[in-house]
Amino acid sequence: xxxxxxxxxxxxxxxxxxxxxxxxxxxxxxxxxxxxxxxxxxxxxxxxxxxxxxxxxxxxxxxxxxxxxxxxxxxxxxxxxxxxxxxxxxxxxxxxxxxxxxxxxxxxxxxxxxxxxxxxxxxxxxxxxxxxxxxxxxxxxxxxxxxxxxxxxxxxxxxxxxxxxxxxxxxxxxxxxxxxxxxxxxxxxxxxxxxxxxxxxxxxxxxxxxxxxxxxxxxxxxxxxxxxxxxxxx
Numbered sequence: 001x002x003x004x005x006x007x008x009x010x011x012x013x014x015x016x017x018x019x020x021x022x023x024x025x026x027x028x029x030x031x032x033x034x035x036x037x038x039x040x041x042x043x044x045x046x047x048x049x050x051x052x053x054x055x056x057x058x059x060x061x062x063x064x065x066x067x068x069x070x071x072x073x074x075x076x077x078x079x080x081x082x083x084x085x086x087x088x089x090x091x092x093x094x095x096x097x098x099x100x101x102x103x104x105x106x107x108x109x110x111x112x113x114x115x116x117x118x119x120x121x122x123x124x125x126x127x128x129x130x131x132x133x134x135x136x137x138x139x140x141x142x143x144x145x146x147x148x149x150x151x152x153x154x155x156x157x158x159x160x161x162x163x164x165x166x167x168x169x170x171x172x173x174x175x176x177x178x179x180x181x182x183x184x185x186x187x188x189x190x191x192x193x194x195x196x197x198x199x200x201x202x203x204x205x206x207x208x209x210x211x212x213x214x215x216x217x218x219x220x221x222x223x224x225x226x227x228x229x230x231x232x233x234x
Contacts (some may be wrong), residue, residue, distance in 0.1 A: 012055075013048050014052045014053075014055035014056045014059065015056075017042070017046055017048060017052055017053060017055075017056035018059045018060065020046065021036070021042075021057075021060060022060065022063075022065065025060075025065055025066075025076055030076050031076065032076050032077060032078035032079075033075065033076065033078070034075065034076045035073040035074070035076075036057070036073055036074040036075065036076065038073060039054070057074055060074070063087065064083050064084070064086065064087045065079075080168065080172070081168050081169045081171070081172030081173075082168075082171075082172045082175065084172070085172050085173075085175070085176040089176070089179070089180075092176075092180050093180060093183060096180060096183075096184070103184060106177065106180060106181065107181070107229050110177045110178075110181065110225065111222065111225045111226070111229070113173060113174070113177065114158065114161070114174075114221050114225060115218050115222055117165060117170060117174070118161060118209070118217045118218050118220075118221040119214045119217065119218050120164065120165045121161045121164040121165070121209055121217065122208065122209050122212055122213060122216075122217040122218075123212065123214060124164050124165065124166070125164050125209045125212075129160075129164050129209075130206060130209060130210045132160060133157065133160055133161070133202075133206045133209070134206055136153055136156050136157045136160060137199060137202050137203060137206065139153045139156075140153035140154060140157065140198070140199060140202070141199055144195060150195055151182065154198065155175075155178045155179075157202055158174060159171060159174045159175055159178065161174075161205075161209075162174035162175075197227065198224070198228065201220065201223065202224070204220045204224075205217060205224065
């Protein structure tokens with residue numbers, strides 16, 4: 001049989017150092033909040049120069065694994081669902097800008113996700129959860145005429161429903177999708193009267209949640225999102 005050639009790929013020093021530093025973090029040798037070793041210590045440990053160490057550190061920072069402040073040692077960050085999504089935030093926005101299909105796919109994904117979240121909320125919502133949702137609606141009502149504040153309260157309402165699940169990944173997904181959609185939201189000031197439909201629909205959703213009516217809550221959120229879907233456009 002012919003011998004399969006497996007060429008050895010030469011790697012940059014910085015890439016090798018990145019892998020070793022990443023391993024120190026993932027294995028727990030370095031914990032969230034710990035300072036990274038000094039540049040000099042790493043130079044001596046790996047037998048490399050300062051440029052390779054700095055390049056590897058910048059790569060770690062770019063991946064959200066460490067924070068770098070001028071005049072201080074880099075620190076290991078605590079990874080959360082939110083911090084992971086923030087790492088892809090810019091890439092996601094570029095993708096959505098480049099393709100109208102991607103935007104439509106995101107709208108559909110959001111509807112699918114929120115239907116499930118609303119059913120979950122109907123089964124788990126406490127009295128304090130319902131009270132907070134109603135307070136957000138009151139805040140939204142007071143924001144009529146101010147597009148930015150109204151949309152901000154709208155995002156809080158939907159994220160608060162995700163929070164009822166108690167699952168931080170659900171919350172992070174909700175926050176990320178809403179943030180990505182926000183850039184395509186037409187200014188609400190030009191939709192004379194339409195923002196009032198949002199308030200009525202939000203109230204209907206909360207009433208169904210308070211009644212622990214999963215089917216009714218899902219139907220209410222679906223009606224709301226299908227109507228508002230057209231308000232997100234390029």
